[in-house]
Amino acid sequence: MSTGEKLKIGICQLAVRNDKSLNMDQADAMISQAAGQGCRLVILPEMFNCPYQSELFPEYAETWPDGPTIRRLAAAAAKHRITLVGGSIPEREHEKIFNTSFVFGEQGNLVARHRKVHLFDVDIKDGTVFQESKTLTAGDQATVVTVGDLTFGVAICYDIRFQAFARTMMLQGAKLLIYPAAFGPVTGPAHWELLMRSRAIDNQVFIVGAAPAKTPGAEYQAYGHSMAVDPWGNILVRAEEDEAVLSCELDFSFLEKVRSELPILQHWRDEFYKE
Numbered sequence: 001m002s003t004g005e006k007l008k009i010g011i012c013q014l015a016v017r018n019d020k021s022l023n024m025d026q027a028d029a030m031i032s033q034a035a036g037q038g039c040r041l042v043i044l045p046e047m048f049n050c051p052y053q054s055e056l057f058p059e060y061a062e063t064w065p066d067g068p069t070i071r072r073l074a075a076a077a078a079k080h081r082i083t084l085v086g087g088s089i090p091e092r093e094h095e096k097i098f099n100t101s102f103v104f105g106e107q108g109n110l111v112a113r114h115r116k117v118h119l120f121d122v123d124i125k126d127g128t129v130f131q132e133s134k135t136l137t138a139g140d141q142a143t144v145v146t147v148g149d150l151t152f153g154v155a156i157c158y159d160i161r162f163q164a165f166a167r168t169m170m171l172q173g174a175k176l177l178i179y180p181a182a183f184g185p186v187t188g189p190a191h192w193e194l195l196m197r198s199r200a201i202d203n204q205v206f207i208v209g210a211a212p213a214k215t216p217g218a219e220y221q222a223y224g225h226s227m228a229v230d231p232w233g234n235i236l237v238r239a240e241e242d243e244a245v246l247s248c249e250l251d252f253s254f255l256e257k258v259r260s261e262l263p264i265l266q267h268w269r270d271e272f273y274k275e
Ligand SMILES: NC(=O)CC(=O)C(=O)O
Pocket: 120, 156, 157, 158, 159, 161, 181, 182, 183, 184, 187, 188
């Protein structure tokens, strides 16, 4: 992927249903649409092939490299000659299941695999109760990859709440942090936009969040509102809660401008921040 200074990206906000191959059909259609609009990097949401319910993850889980969703993601990347961040899916390895994002390059080759590091185990009274660790195992590393001339990080949903994790990716050279995600109706309105804009401003990077659309009748209602944010905290593009294919251009010369005019990354005083 050659960006020069500018890169057109696509975000596919799809409604996730109780049918894996239907979900992949819809993802395929949206990927085609984004590629047809000239997007070179396309991003899907967290658990885009499986309803976001802990008890369903084992049933929908796939094994690298022969899982049907995995194969179709690789084929879509190769067909459109794009870099594809395949949202995330439940991935089985031996007896463990991970919440995994597979990233494919223009030949359909695997360029990165991120396993969600921070599992979403919360009990928000009168709000969201979720226990990913009932069926999932946490990943154990940050994921930063260079494709062509772009270095970017991939993390998943709850991972965005950990600024130290975002900083780790930025320090490894990432200029864009991509978060497939599935915030819900309680934490979504309260925190989603704030977190995306904060991570962008804190680290002076582009942030992209790809979320499922709200799906009528689903047990877990996703908040939607996929968006892309620039290093100044401006929202470049944002969906509402329905299905949508978004696109926008990331201008990396703007990132350099922000970093040189407001050099907070150089003003870091490590000696004051010990825990
Ligand atoms: N679904 C998540 O992993 C995280 C989330 O919804 C939140 O942090 O809120």
